[in-house]
Amino acid sequence: MSFVLNTHVGQRRSKRWIVPVVYIVFLMLPLYWLLMMSFKTNQEILSTFSLWPREFTLQNYITILSDSSWYSGYINSMIYVVMNTVISLAVALPAAYAFSRYRFLGDKHLFFWLLTNRMAPPAVFVLPFFQLYSAFGLIDTHIAVALAHCLFNVPLAVWILEGFMSSVPREIDETAYIDGYSFPRFFTKIFTPLIAPGIGVAAFFCFMFSWVELLIARTLTVTDAKPISAIMTRTVSASGLDWGVLAAAGMLTVIPGALVIYFVRNHIAKGFALGRV
Template identity: 50%
Template structure:
């Protein structure tokens, strides 16, 4: 009994340590933290969320983030699935080394490639656009997508492919009708990680959005000034958490099944 109580107490303390900053963020987002006419500091109000809706730059930053994150996830899965299938089903000299090379590229610090990427994207006219951020995020997230999808495809027996081909399916038909439903948990895990890595990335978001196309991370950073409206910052932070929480809810079953399968 004492051991159960001890573990329960440790769990409560750990949960409180993790959730306390989130709870404080949520509470402050509903408070007026600057002097305003007809409103005292600390008063509960929706003024911060109304200010977000009334600011075109903040609204645009939310839309920009949703655009480039969605494009990043779609590109990573669309390009990673055929590559992962090829690496899983076909053998060639250096195939395993190629997988490790992909992982080594992923752990390269993004700031090392910031200058050449900026020059390349500037010449291509992709600076200050959500598409540019999506492409550079795909460059770094694609190795992770290939690694995750390759492991899930390798868990599917080769006889599954052969049976579908004997039934007359082409490779695209097999991928769409049979393989994708079979590895849906892996696709859910891949989408989750690609979304998270892209949503919280700030290095390329800062470099590639000099005058326009700023994502929500840069919009929050721009709110800090000599007299920062903490309530507005916290409200934007809460808004930035909503898509991530929504994605986790949407793919929660796939994520749970995915980690169970790979375990």
């Protein structure tokens, strides 16, 4: 099916892999360094320079996984990230459908206004968010962070989904209505499977931006819902820089992301065939 470039530039194809490989090596070097540091003792990190650990140790990981003030951070982060992804997709799906299929009063202005929220610097919202969520008694709850992250995730989800939905021919909608499908049934049975790759990509982006955000998440939480990345900063300043533990904690924040992209990859790969229709 797809011999996009090897049919076209047959002879040069042999060298093309160099670009992605060099790029990936560049991406992996700092991560390799972090991984190696997480297996070293703090003393070794500070005293000798070595490309791999001389005394291999798992102590850094044990420190984190046996202390609830560390590992609860991971659980908190996961809870609000999943909440946020579900809320964002649930409200963005119908809205994206409206934008891709209908014209209505003020649609273009509304679409751009939504995007402006994605453009708002989080630094601007830190103080007002704190006051708003205090007023509702939501400080230090997972739902507060999930709702706050909707500020930038919902517009992005609408935008991505609108793009995918617009690539589905309108004739499909019309045929389904003629065949007697009601709107909710059409949407769940026919339309959603068609744009599944789009939903996967949107979910990936929601997860990503919620997982990596720190400034707002840190402001809205105290202890019960504190994300792991905030716990890291606190420990760094308090314990006199235990580089090994810091590296191990960093490595552990990479893992959920790696899992998510691994699952989305399958989703996208399946979706590519559909996208060509």
